[in-house]
Structures are given as structure tokens and as C-alpha cells.
Amino acid sequence: MRPTPTLAALSTTAACLVALTATSCGSDSGAAAEPPETPTVPTGVTVYTSTSTSVHVMWNKAAAAENVRRYEVYSNGKRIQNVPAAKHMIDITGLEPSTRYAFAVRARDADGKLSGAGRAEPVTTPSADADDNKPPTQPATLKARADGPRSATLTWTKAEDNKGVTAYDIYQEGTKIHSAGGNETSASVTTLRPDTRYTFTVKARDAADNSGPESPSATVTTESEPEGKAGAEVATDLQGTAREQGGAWSLELVWNAPKAGGDITEYEVYVDGKFGSKLVLGESAPKDTGRISLPLEKTEKATYAVKVRAKLPDGKWGPFTKEIEVTAGG
Structure with a gap:
């Protein structure tokens, strides 16, 4: 007479059937699969x-x-x-x-x-001073040095403030691209483009968010990129269609963001060679594509030449896409 399996034995058998692995159940003849490697913990925080x-x-x-x-x-x-x-x-x-x-x-x-x-x-965080309306002084000097094709080092003189400087904001032709601590007098600026001329300024800021006047400007040209390593700075796959609703026409445009080493949040659209509109993406908007609808004044049939360019992470406008033609109107 065959013995009746115990509850424990049935449980073990069921577990073996569920866990179909390369290792034999109930045996140590096979080595357990190693867990997949996770990324290294970021250093230097x-x-x-x-x-x-x-x-x-x-x-x-x-x-x-x-x-x-x-x-x-x-x-x-x-x-x-x-x-x-x-x-x-x-x-x-x-x-x-x-x-x-x-x-x-x-x-x-x-x-x-x-x-x-x-x-x-x-x-x-420092305390907020409601009575602090006095901004910091101007950083008196600013120098820039290229550190290769995609980075530069900036150095400036310390600014003064009645409560203390808490940050230095770095601008590239009016666009803020980086911040440094209030005790710092130098910073490395990355995500730049090869063989490109940049003009930087620096402003000091205090705990009450008062910004002082900008420093004198400093200009530097980054080094050329080694052959075959140039970055993609142009938006791709620009597509356009015409849409009619209630007798009014619009251009519906969509494209893929350039892969320029950071999020792209601002685009310019040109129609027939002239500035047509600006697209600024919000904090939660998708950053891998751009999409915009441009209303048209004309109702008669016409063909429009459209191109798009992106503001890159270095604060400069990238090259235009290849122009496409879209016909709209009746």
C-alpha cells in the first residue's frame, strides 16, 4: 500500500511546480541565479x-x-x-x-x-528677512577658460551683501544655466557645444532672493570636438498637417526633441522664413517631443514653409530643422 503524502510534502511539491527554474527543486546541485546588478550609488552629492x-x-x-x-x-x-x-x-x-x-x-x-x-x-535653509530689500553688489571681475569641447571654468570676484551672499547665478547670453554656492568664486559649466563662442555673466543673490547687478561679461570659445563625436542638436522628424474647424485653419506641428545632453524646454517656430511662435514646455510636459497648433489668418488655399529650432541646455539656439511644406485653406 502506497503511503499518503503529508501536507508538508504536498506543499514542497507545489512550490517546485510553481518555481520552474534551472536549479533542481530540493537539490543544491545547481547554483542560484545571481540577482541583476543595480547602478552604482551616485557619489559626491x-x-x-x-x-x-x-x-x-x-x-x-x-x-x-x-x-x-x-x-x-x-x-x-x-x-x-x-x-x-x-x-x-x-x-x-x-x-x-x-x-x-x-x-x-x-x-x-x-x-x-x-x-x-x-x-x-x-x-x-536660512531664515527669511522681510526687511532685506538691499541686493548684493556686483562681482567686479569674471574670467572664463575652455576645458575642452563641452565645458568651461568661470572665476569671479566675491560680491558683498548686508546679510550675506547665498548663491551666484551664471548666465549665458541672458539665460540662467547654472548656480554656485554663496561661498564659491568659481564653477565648471558643462553641456556646452564644441567650437562655439560663449559669453557669460554672473549675478550674486541673497537669502531674500535679491539679485545684484551682473558682472562684466567674459567670452570663451570651446575646443573642437574630435572627429565623429559631434552631438545631435537639431529637432528631428518635423511633421505638419492642416486642420480646419468652423471655417478657421491651423497648422498642427509635431517633432522629436534633439538629443543635446539635457531637457529641451523652449522652441521657436518659423513660417515662411519669419518668426511664427514660441513653445515653452511646462515642468510636467513631456520633454521628448514638441507639439504646437498655429492659427492661420488666410482661409484661401496656400502653402506654408515651416521650420523649428530648439534652445539647447547651454542657452544657445540650435540649428533649424529642414523646412517642410504644409498646404492649408480651401
């Missing part, structure tokens, strides 16, 4: 206050072999920002004055695996 309600977070970029798709910034254990893999710094705004925060950065790779958080870096 640094946090400093910009104003009583904002901070600047920086970290070291991961090695190319890490295949990092984006960085995730955490405040007091809660994820608050996603940053493209090409960037390694961000301004966090909307904080409370005189409040302690702790920031950490994690890396997520193209397979969706997330690194550990590492040590959370603490910072306390």
Missing part, C-alpha cells in the same frame, strides 16, 4: 542653500558603462525630481525658510533598476 526657499543639489555623473537613464532626487526620503542622465545638478525651489532638509540622489538605468540612495546630505 553636495547641497547648498541658494535662498531661504531654495537649494542647489549636485553630484558626480555615472560612468558610461552604468547605462544610467536618469537620476532621481529625494528630499527627506521622498522622491521630488527626475533629472536626465546628461545632467548632474538641479535647483530645488518651494522650500520653507529655517527648515532642515536631507537630500539624496539615486540612479536608474535603462532596464529600470534603481541604485541605493547613499548618505542623505543635510542642509538648513
Whole structure:
């Protein structure tokens, strides 16, 4: 007579049937599969206050072999920002004055695996001074030096403030591209383009968010990129269709963002060689595509030549797309 299997034996058998792996169930003859590797914890995380309600977070970029798709910034254990893999710094705004925060950065790779958080870096925002209406002084000098095809080092003289400088904001032809701490007098500016002339200025800012006058400008030309390594700075796959509604016509345009080492948030659209419209993407808008609808004044049939360009992370306008033609009107 065959013995009746025990409940434990049945449970073990069921587990074996469910877990269909290369390793034999109930035997140690096969080695367990190793868990997939996660990205390395980002190193060099640094946090400093910009104003009583904002901070600047920086970290070291991961090695190319890490295949990092984006960085995730955490405040007091809660994820608050996603940053493209090409960037390694961000301004966090909307904080409370005189409040302690702790920031950490994690890396997520193209397979969706997330690194550990590492040590959370603490910072306390300064108090807000409602009576502080006096801005800092001007940084008296500014110098720029190219560090290769895609970066430059800026150095400036210290500004003065009645309450203390908390940040220096770096501008490239009027566009803010970077911030440095109030105790810093130099910064490395990355995500630049090869063989390109840049003009920078710097402004000091205090805890009450008062900005002083800009420094004298400094100009530098980045080095040429080695052959075969030029970046893609043009929007791609520009497509246009005509749409009619209630007797009114519009151009419906869509394109893919250039891969220029950071998020693109601003575009210009030209129609028949003239500026037609500007598209500014909000914080939560998709950054991999652009889409805009342009109303047309004409109702009769006409053909329009359309092209688009993007404002790149270095603050300069990139090249135009190839013009496309769209016919609209009846």
C-alpha cells in the first residue's frame, strides 16, 4: 500500500511546480541565479542653500558603462525630481525658510533598476528677512577658460551683501544655466557645444532672493570636438498637417526633441522664413517631443514653409530643422 503524502510534502511539491527554474527543486546541485546588478550609488552629492526657499543639489555623473537613464532626487526620503542622465545638478525651489532638509540622489538605468540612495546630505535653509530689500553688489571681475569641447571654468570676484551672499547665478547670453554656492568664486559649466563662442555673466543673490547687478561679461570659445563625436542638436522628424474647424485653419506641428545632453524646454517656430511662435514646455510636459497648433489668418488655399529650432541646455539656439511644406485653406 502506497503511503499518503503529508501536507508538508504536498506543499514542497507545489512550490517546485510553481518555481520552474534551472536549479533542481530540493537539490543544491545547481547554483542560484545571481540577482541583476543595480547602478552604482551616485557619489559626491553636495547641497547648498541658494535662498531661504531654495537649494542647489549636485553630484558626480555615472560612468558610461552604468547605462544610467536618469537620476532621481529625494528630499527627506521622498522622491521630488527626475533629472536626465546628461545632467548632474538641479535647483530645488518651494522650500520653507529655517527648515532642515536631507537630500539624496539615486540612479536608474535603462532596464529600470534603481541604485541605493547613499548618505542623505543635510542642509538648513536660512531664515527669511522681510526687511532685506538691499541686493548684493556686483562681482567686479569674471574670467572664463575652455576645458575642452563641452565645458568651461568661470572665476569671479566675491560680491558683498548686508546679510550675506547665498548663491551666484551664471548666465549665458541672458539665460540662467547654472548656480554656485554663496561661498564659491568659481564653477565648471558643462553641456556646452564644441567650437562655439560663449559669453557669460554672473549675478550674486541673497537669502531674500535679491539679485545684484551682473558682472562684466567674459567670452570663451570651446575646443573642437574630435572627429565623429559631434552631438545631435537639431529637432528631428518635423511633421505638419492642416486642420480646419468652423471655417478657421491651423497648422498642427509635431517633432522629436534633439538629443543635446539635457531637457529641451523652449522652441521657436518659423513660417515662411519669419518668426511664427514660441513653445515653452511646462515642468510636467513631456520633454521628448514638441507639439504646437498655429492659427492661420488666410482661409484661401496656400502653402506654408515651416521650420523649428530648439534652445539647447547651454542657452544657445540650435540649428533649424529642414523646412517642410504644409498646404492649408480651401
